[in-house]
Amino acid sequence: MVRLFSGQRAWVAQRFTAVMLLAAVLAGLMWLLLGEPLDYTRWYALLTTPVGAVLTVLIFVMLAVHGWVGARDIVLDYVQPRGLRLALLGAILLVLAATLIRVVLVLATHGAT
Amino acid sequence: MQLRIYRFNPDTDAQPRMQDYDITPEAGDKKLLDVLIRLKSVDDSLSFRRSCREGICGSDAMNINGRNGLACLQSLDELKQPVVLRPLPGFPVIRDLIVDMTLFFAHYHSIKPYLINPESPPERERLQTPEQRERLNGLYECILCACCSAFCPSFWWNPDKFIGPAGLLQAYRFIADSRDTATAERLDYLDDVYRLYRCRTIMNCTEVCPKGLSPSHAIEQIRLALLKQSS
Known part of the structure; x- marks a missing residue:
């Protein structure tokens, strides 16, 4: 589990997702500032289009990868007892996976209606 | 006083x-x-x-x-x-x-701090161009005093697994050496979640080195060399 995205792969993934997320944040800000006032209808319209839904899932996947590498690094640095370390890493993976699954489920449910 | x-x-x-x-x-x-x-x-x-x-x-x-x-x-x-x-x-x-510097020197020995070149040596010496020799400046001067590793939080946290700035500076000294032929093996050894990638670029090592060297720059160069090797 410690080596999920080991060494260089994790390092590259963290930096790649950081750049992508920065681009997503900038694009999101542009969308917010240049469009009509933000309300539920506008959010709904964005997230139920195929492009909006796919982009949202991609953003959350990158967030999960970036978050996993960062959180894993913090645990490896600060938590030394092996049992506690594995438990924390497992919990982080669980939260990230559950978040991703929920995002996909919400988008799939609303996109289908 | x-x-x-x-x-x-x-x-x-x-x-x-x-x-x-x-x-x-x-x-x-x-x-x-x-x-x-x-x-x-x-x-x-x-x-x-x-x-x-x-x-x-x-x-x-x-x-x-x-x-x-x-x-x-x-x-x-x-x-x-x-x-x-x-x-x-x-x-x-x-x-x-x-x-006790046992662990510090164990890390140093783990990076094979010597020239690896199986080709039979020439009659006089293995020649380098001035540019190839220039790449070793800022690396070979390390005196292994351990000021850098002992000022590195990543080394405090994982002293048994993270090679530390001094060891990594020495590792890059041989990766950068045009006469060494074991670059790929050296990089493969370093491509590890602990050995190299525990470095969080805090840069205390560079800040504190009494010889004015930059282990953090060497670590960055190793990461780039790994990137080039895999691409």
Whole structure:
């Protein structure tokens, strides 16, 4: 589990997702500032289009990868007892996976209606 | 001159303590090591390592007023008093200012700090262009004093697995050497979640190196070399 995205792969993934997320944040800000006032209808319209839904899932996947590498690094640095370390890493993976699954489920449910 | 020095004798002390000293430096005393040697003549129980007294051997590395450095290079007139001397942080203490460097040198040996080239050597020497030789500047000068590794939080957190800035600087010294043919093997060994990638680019190593070297730059170069190798 410690080596999920080991060494260089994790390092590259963290930096790649950081750049992508920065681009997503900038694009999101542009969308917010240049469009009509933000309300539920506008959010709904964005997230139920195929492009909006796919982009949202991609953003959350990158967030999960970036978050996993960062959180894993913090645990490896600060938590030394092996049992506690594995438990924390497992919990982080669980939260990230559950978040991703929920995002996909919400988008799939609303996109289908 | 007032000094507060970390004292610990494992044979007699249950806990370390700080001992205060007041000593008058003499005319020839210019560096901290001069005062420590003078102090040793007064209190011969005080233990510290020293050898060349000119910043080449790296023996007298210690924590001076909260910052790692070499006692032999530390000018007396730059020191705020009382001068607080402690052993290198993060290293097991053997006695007083002497630390156990076994792990530090184990990491150093793990990166194979010697030229690997199975081709039979030429009659005189393996030649390099001036540019190839230039790449070794800022790397070969490391004296393995451990000031950098002992000031690196990542090394404090994982001293048994993270090679540390000194070891990684030495690793890059051989990766950068045009005469070495084991670059791929060296990079494969370093591509590990602990050995290289525990470095969080805190850059204490570069900030504290008494020889003015930049282990953090060397670490960045290793990461880039790994990237080039895999692409």
